[in-house]
Amino acid sequence: MAKEALHITVPSVFRCPISLDLMKSPVSLCTGVTYDRSSIQQWLESGHDTCPATMQVLPSKDFIPNLTLHRLINLWIQSSTLRPGSNSPRLLPSISEVRAKLLMERIESQSCVDSLSKVSEFVSGCEENRRFFVRFDGFVEVIAGVLRRKCVEIEALEMAVGILDLVSSENGVRELLNKLIFKSNQENNFLSAIVFILQNGSLDSRVKSVRFLDSLALDSESKRRISDSQDLISILLQLLQTDNSQTLNDAVTSILTTISITRSIKSRLIENGVVKIVSNSITEKSLKLLATLSSCSEGRSEISSNPKCVAAVVEKLLKLSKTGTEDAVMVLWSVCCLNKEEKVRETVVKGNGVTQILVIMQREGEGTVKMMCRDLVKALRAVCKDWCLGSYETKTTHIRPC
Structure with a gap:
């Protein structure tokens, strides 16, 4: 494990009143206040005619090197191991x-x-x-x-x-x-x-x-x-x-999800191929966008016409956080129960979507997600060949394959 960096406190008398950094070249104004040369030059060249620490108007902008302070700073540097190239404590900005x-x-x-x-x-x-x-x-x-x-x-x-x-x-x-x-x-x-x-x-x-x-x-x-x-x-x-x-x-x-607040914005994104683009790599963020787009008919139609997108959503069903799962169920519910596309339902069934939906329904408490799962099971009955869902009661609490 890497050691945490050490920090050292610089004596206040060694810090420039402007930058608060350790002074490299201390110089004193006629007011008696000492600054680092680069800092006070920058202050004066910016058009100021006052001492920054005292705000006194300067009768003269000349400054002289503070050799005594410079020597003390150098002695302190040597004693505190702040030497170039050494593993020295670093100064906090x-x-x-x-x-x-x-x-x-x-x-x-x-x-x-x-x-x-x-x-x-x-x-x-x-x-x-x-x-x-x-x-x-x-x-x-x-x-x-x-x-x-x-x-x-x-x-x-x-x-x-x-x-x-x-x-x-x-x-x-x-x-x-x-x-x-x-x-x-x-x-x-x-x-x-x-x-x-x-x-x-x-x-x-x-x-x-x-x-x-x-x-x-x-x-x-x-x-x-x-x-x-x-x-x-x-x-x-x-x-x-x-x-x-x-x-x-x-x-x-x-951000595309954030701005998709009106039908016109959603339609524009759909027309520009956003569904096809995000289908190439389904993530929790892209599922949130798909769930948002599926709230309009154009979005549902576009998702339904892209079997790759539907299959990718099914494949992710049990591999997501609670929020991601809710978004995935929303997408499938929108295209299977609202649009009622037969090919989409077949894609869900072939991807083992029924089993996954039943698992989600079983672990969910009463709420919107469970309701959508029940609707999905009912919608998928007609195309499901491997499960006898005709006799499956969607209000039960356990999965009972026939």
Whole structure:
């Protein structure tokens, strides 16, 4: 078993007041406060004329090296085994409000890749770090603003969506983002950025983009606006058909299920071949989508015309979680009992579906699933040759083959 990484606490006097990192080149302003050279240079070059720690206006922006502090830091490094190449304790990422403000300003000024990288590293550290930034005034708006800009490099878009995906579970963030994007008519630029990531980004950023978009579909209006993006729907279906990543496929299938709230949306997905695509690899996520699509006549007809899909659903019946089993039964009930397709019923019987349905019916308590199983047994009687289901009473509690 790998040993858990050790962490070491840096004395506060050795930390830069801006970055909160261990100072590499300490320098002092005329106010007497010492900072790391790179941090204070960045602060001053951003147009500030105050000392970050005291907020005093600086009569002079000159600074001098603090050689004494530099020497003490080097002695401490040697004594704490923080030597390059050694298995040393690592420093936890930390950040000050001054540093956070500076990073936000740089991201807003569109000089953002390096600053986004630093924010991404920090929020990836722990839940406390994410909460720190979420509480920081304007943070969510600034990061979301990157996705609404035009002509932004792919690295910046990937980092922005990764940051938002990480913090979206924090209290109130999804609601705020939903309002920023879908309630202010800014979704076109935002959705275009998501499409760009899906077309050009890494696998990890694609997964995060789809998952993040799914988390923002909080109401019927946002779901409709997502579904109205023909470019987005096309690229999602293309990824589902061509990408071998099960994680990405599950994320795509999940969002397609989320937005399938009206008959017109379901019909559009069906017309674009989604049933055939998901039939190639039936998973619990794809079963949820099939169950959703089977609620309309077009969906039932499409599933019924695809024997491979029906056979795959039957094959999965007893290999799923409770929710997955419910979705599988829903699909079979829809095509066997509502559509009443004879060939579909034959496919279910040939796949040993009757036995599996009886097992599910026996272990289920009273409820919708058990009711659908009873209906399925009745519907399958006519084509079942190996079981004498004519005398089988579907209200009994045990399987009794004749």
